[in-house]
Amino acid sequence: MSADDRRDPHTLSTGGGSGDDGDAESGTGDETDDGEPTHHAFWADAVADAVAARDPDDPVVIKGGVSPSGVAHLGNFNEIIRGYFVAEVLRERGHEVRQVFTSDDKDPLRKVPRKLADPDGNIVGLGEVDAGALGRNLGKPYTDIPDPFGEKESYAAHFASLLKADADRLGVPVEMVSNTDLYADGTFEPVVRKALERVDDAREVLGQYQDKVDETYVPFNPVCAECGKVTETVTAVDLEAGTVEYECTGMEAGGNEIEGCGHAGTATFREGKLPWRFEWPGQWGVLGVDFEPFGKDHAEGSWPSGVDIAENVLDVEPPVPMVYEWFTLNGEALSSSAGNIVTVPEILDLLEPEVLRYFFALDPKKARDLNLERLDQLVDRFDRFERAYFGEVDDEELTRFAERAYPFVVEEVREERVRLPYTFAAVLGMVEDPDFREQLARDEGHFDDDTPDWAVADALKRVEKARAWAERMDNEYNYRLQTELPAAEFDADVAAALDDLADFVAAGNDGEAIQGEMYETARRHDIEVSDFFAAGYRLFFDETQGPRLGEFLGELETDFVVDRLRREA
């Protein structure tokens, strides 16, 4: 691989070579980094190869990063979970791996977010909090702004704790790192010093990417000692003293002009921040980053400039890069202001964490749509992927991928695990009684006497997810067994047929018999079978359609069914 290839964030080669090594447990750190590329069914292996080729010191460091915003949403986890898979592959190969996620929390708040997530991750409007406190703090670092919910020490800490909580929910061990801390504890000080020492190089390099860089540009933004805002006018640098002189001139950000206070003062190298274009490669250096995935928005501008600055200003070796495509939600771009957003807790109400991890285990280069309406398709694909791991799917390609990726997707590989098909789980969600749900699943052959209790319990958990999905989408599975008699009128024929059926049920016949009897009864009363079923669905679901009715009724309490068929309760 040439140096150019290594610098190309799109080169996510899945190798070339033999095609199967038969042995998934290949190696404890001494794997084939002999330059001979091997074919990989799982992209994370190809990335791990590239990382290993750098001969990194342990711990290998994998990083992601985010700028604090109002809401931590699923989009932020693209980066975290992609990094996680590479981390896991490297751990399997015997490396110690540290996965960090930096919060760019020394950045100034540029505009007040329209939506915020409360400490539980629920999205709330600005009206729920002291919006004025946010507005008064425009221009200050996120770490200097109070938590709008009054719990954490700052806005930044609030946001970071949300991300951390979501990562925990997904079982991704990630270490949150605060940029502000890196400045405060002196970690960044040598980087600031170097950028200022080599200010001419800094200007020349960054000038190739940003027009505003001129001969007065200084790659350091002090925090004003008077008003606390991040400023951009440095008037002098004293390398010996380790300070800069500045004027608080205010700044323009996103069309907003943030007023400076005019204060002129002195700041140390810890009392300010590097512009992000320097800060990013600076992080690579001080954290020793070996691999970093990033969204496609960074592929063309940020990444090349970061490499350039790392190599030609800061003397830092850039990490192995990887561009990932964005995913859309219900066909539209993620946007918290437009409300097209889903949070981790929200999605975990609808499916298991392993399904979500599976989604992010798929090829990062492909843009995908997370369609909540069709979530059953995603879950079905996961189930198939899981079966492929256990050799139960006749699909060579899928099986090769599953054999490699599946163990990283699930918390624990357990062959006896049972998955109820998602839409079937949604059908079970039409009733509330857990025993009834289990009985229906048993009748359908999903469990047998050998199914361990834990597997039954786990499988039934999906019913709650599918139920939440049916309710949230209000789709064709959103029926609920009616505990009260729905208001309905029936023809005399239909009424008589219902009475007949009630007698049949009262006689103690089972579900299968009831199903058969429904046809007989309808025929006997000379009514359309469809009309008769419709009457049944009306009585039990207050709907015109539903699940296979006879077998369903067979599982319910006999008295309840009889009374309902007689329209008595």
Place this chain on the structure above:
RNA sequence: GGGCCGGUAGCUCAGUUAGGGAGAGCGUCCGGCUUUUAACCGGACGGUCGGGGGUUCGAAUCCCUCCCGGCCCGCCA
């Protein structure tokens, strides 16, 4: 306008790295489960592999070109 990434069946996608049979699941349709009513089983239908051109005995795959979509190309991150 330039650059990068993507475009395969109605839907969701695999296959493109290394040229050789166009595939899967779901949906649809038909049939089966004594008996149209969404859970189970079988079968069928379904694609100019975005269009065109080229290389090749042979192209979804390589090359050129065009179309469409996303991103980047002032600042910020």
